[in-house]
Amino acid sequence: MSNYSIKDLEQLSGIKAHTLRIWEQRYNIISPKRTDTNIRTYDDVDLKLVLNISLLKDHGFKISEISKMSTGEMAHEVITISDRKLNYPDQIHALTISMIDLDEERFEKIINTNILQFGFENTMIYIIYPFLSRIGTLWVTGSIGPAQEHFMSNLIRQKIIVAIDGQMNKQRPTGKKYLLFLPEGELHEIGLLFANYVIRARQNKVIYLGQSLPMSELEFVYDLHKPDYLFAVITSSPSNHEVQLYVDRLASRFPEAQLLFTGYQVVGQDIRTPDNAVIINSVLDLIRIADS
Template sequence: MSTFSIRDLEHLSGIKAHTIRIWEQRYELIKPKRTETNIRYYDDRDLKLILNVALLKENGVKISKIAEMTEGEMQREVLKLTERNLHHPEQIHALTISMVDLDEERFEKIISTNILKLGFEKTMMNVIYPFLSKIGILWQTGAINPAQEHFISNLVRQKLIVAIDGQYSVASDKAKKYVLFLPEGELHELSLLFADYIIKSRKNKTIFLGQSLPFIDLEAVYDVHQPDYLLAVLTTVPGPREVQAYVDRLSKHFPDSTILLTGYQVIGQDLETPENVEIFTRLEQLITFVEENSFTLA
């Protein structure tokens, strides 16, 4: 079972720690546990409760009325809201609860409903990516455990692969060619998979090389395919001390291609970007770039 501080509850729910303490005292809405050294902490059940409270309150239910609800009544009201309300914060709250519960059925229902209403790409941009960003921070700070993070990441990965398979078509000989890869040691591939979807859905060619690609193998693929673009996501590697050298190496070894980079290790860093290197800080920039540089019959 995971344990949470009151600050973790604040970050997950958006409710200020001061407000949570007031609710504890006034309504006995949530009761913290204490360690042997008298430090307050909360468990999975407390987290689900505060997420449900936050969702109901955001939809106009008064806290006094929420405090009178049983746990079952609260859950039923939340389910009604998430099934009819496609506002993004509500969906992200619901996904967070499904993550805490390791509830695949609920996750599937939320995502399928959003895809039906919004389409796959908007669901990724407006619901799944903000949610993944949120849990990524919580995982790094220890607020959620690796099993919960892996559970959600693998479900999202499955959705991406199905969506990519659905984009298969014979591209024109004039279509742009992209090689997509992660540097050696890099394993976080969800953003790369979504980039593959974006590029293919605009009728371009992709060569998807995936995780942890040694540089020598990238050179071999490049020699065969001579792509227009190389796209990489640098989330954890190379580190701050090595990233400039890696960017320069890409530029030097592949001078006839445009190098497209994104990820934590390049965004907001004081890097010198060679002429054939572009850094994207947001997914929307990648989408715009791909659309502006795609071949069209018009």
């Protein structure tokens, strides 16, 4: 079971820490544990409770009414609301609860309902990505365990792969050729997989090389296929002080290709981009390039 600070709950639920303290004192609706130094800590049960309260409040329930509900009554109301067509923040809340419970069936229902309502691409951009961003810092700090991270990442990965399969062999005559890869040591693949889908969905050709690709292998494939674009996601490798050297090396080695970079180590960083390199700040940037 994970442990959360009050700031973690604030980030995941959107409920301010000050408000959570008021609920605790006035309604006794949540009862955090205390450390030896009297700091509030919360567990998975508390987080689910706060997420459910937040969802109910957003749909017209007063906190005074919610405080009188049993756990079962609250869960029933939340499920009733969740089965309707919801907005994006509601869906992110629902995904967070399915992650806490490691509930694959609930995850599948949420994602499949959203894909039918919004389409796969919009579900990824407006629900999955914000969800991953919201909980990403909690993974890093250890507030959410590896099991929960792996559970959600693998389910999302499977969804993207199925969507990619539906876009195979659809290249248009004027489509460009993209070579997609992660640098050596880089294992965070979801962004690269979704880029694969986005590019194929616009009838371009993709050569997908996946995780942790050595430079020698990148050179071999490039010389064989001569792609128009090289696309890399740099989240953790190369490390911060090596990224600029890596970008410059690629730009020098592949001067005839357009280089596209995204990921934590390049977006919002002071990276000098050579003439043949572009930083992709969001999926919408990639969509514009793939559409052109």
